Amino acid sequence: MFTYKVGIKKDEHDSFVESSSLVCLLQSSTWGKVKNNWENELIGFYSNDKMVGTASVLIKKLPLNFSVIYIPRGPILDYSNRKLLKFVIDSLKEYGKRKNALFIKIDPLILRSSFKLGDEQVINQESENIISDIKKFGGIWHGLTKEMSATIQPRFQANVYTQADIESTFPKHTKRLMNDARKRGVYTERADITQIEEFSNVVALTETRKNISLRNKEYFKNLMEMYGNDAYLHLAKVNVPQKLKEYKKNLEEINKQLLETQDHQKKMLTKLEQQKNSTTKYIKELESLNIISDEDMVIAGILSIQFGDTMEMLYAGMDDLFKTFYPQYLLNPKVFSDAYDNGIRWSNIGGIQGNLDDGLTKFKSNFNPTIEETIGEFDIPVNKIFFSLSQLAYKLKKQKKLKFKKK
Structure with missing residues (x-):
């Protein structure tokens, strides 16, 4: 009954x-x-x-x-x-x-298939039965759409299932970019509602760059107030003048060691020359930004919401001036790590096109996601x-x- x-x-x-x-x-x-x-x-x-x-x-x-x-x-x-x-x-x-x-x-969040990129896509037969039943009971099915624009919610999404050492699952390319971000002085932290304006600013920069419309500061603030501790605001920051001073000091030390190293110490000389070239490159890169303010700058951010043992990474933004700092390659792992610490089973990093060959899929593949296809x-x-x-x-x-x- x-x-x-x-x-x-x-x-x-x-x-x-x-x-x-x-x-x-x-x-x-x-x-x-x-x-x-x-x-x-x-x-x-x-x-x-x-x-x-x-x-x-x-x-x-x-x-x-x-x-x-x-x-x-x-x-x-x-x-x-x-x-x-x-x-x-x-x-x-x-x-x-x-x-x-x-x-x-x-x-409904009924999975038709769940697979890793590059693996065989196996269809869940039970999902086919559910499609048939919903149609039989009066539902008109939109079919196996591929384009994200064809449905309100994406039919294909990339989920990262959390674990203790999530970075060990990433491809070498991702680990290298994470290391590059750290060398440029990027660090990440979980912030609170007091920094929502800084996050809103980098989202606005993303809107301008991509010619899209996301949300404003009041919307993000409202979201964080409604969900309280279940709202996760993660920011990537850098202090350019401070990092520049550090590299210049390092360069002085490298030059000093070069002068003190004997000609027959070829391996040491080669190592020091490589360090000098690398450090000089970073100095030129940082100087080209013309950043004067000696304050930590927010260069990227992600706003996520937890519900139950799941997380939706809803909004993200980045200052394109710092795109070679690769802040998103440290931000995403920070989100996954905090999610794991709080008992979250998976984090949804967003929808992708069903053909799996678009730019979004390529970027998200850096974090070894599981691709989950719903029935639509x-x-x-x-x-x-x-x-x-x-x-x-x-x-x-x-x-x-x-x-x-x-x-």
Whole structure:
């Protein structure tokens, strides 16, 4: 005997989501508050008064009193239980009618495949059965899309599963760039809300460079206030004048040793010449920046949120003036390390294109991620008369948005 209830308590909802194998930040009750341009309600599903499913639904009001409903990375339930799945979809349709919804969009965190880059991609047969069942119960599947722009949430994402010595899993190329960053004086730390403006500034620089729109300082501040200790702000910093003094002092010492080294000490002379060339290179690089202020500068940052034993690395920014300092190669490992220390199982470093040959995939491959492919989006029609028209309008709006981004 299944029943459902609208307006359940946040703790009941969050507790169920956190204990599920489908746990995801986007289904946390707080995320509904973050998306303050949508209405939000929590729906619980029960079997003989025991919770067996839940959904945090986002409701967007449309003209003429219509609406659309979106359940990001949900609903949360045992999808192998076909009777429960049918009940949940039927209940959502009933709920959608009360909200005068045109359709309900869902994109559950059901994995179709999980693999390392370069390994064979093995399809999870159970996911194929779930796709078939959702379609049978009224869902219209968007298919195995490849482009990130084809869905609201990326169908392919890169997850780093944490462990004690995460750096040992990275390729040699990554370790070399981490070492280069350290030589340039880059260091990382977990910051607090008092440094949100510095983070916002480097995000703004990234927006300008990539011609994209992310979020502003108030949004980031609001996010950190809402999630409290579960919000992780990591910053990469450098003190250029201080590092410059250090290298100049090192160069003086190297030159002194060169003068004191005998001609027959060829190995020592070769080593010192290499150190001199390397140190001179760093000095020229630092001097070219023309940084006068003797203060630690924020040159990159990442804002992440923990929910349950998972982490979403949501926003990142970098000052392009310091791109050869490779701060992101120290920042990401710092996030993974802190995540591991706090019992976090995996960190999502973001979506990638399904063809796996784009620039994002290449960059993220530096951290040995596991690529996880979800089954994708489904639309559940509620108002069948206007559903087709709404889909056409949504498609045209998306095309217009993409066209604007390309300009």
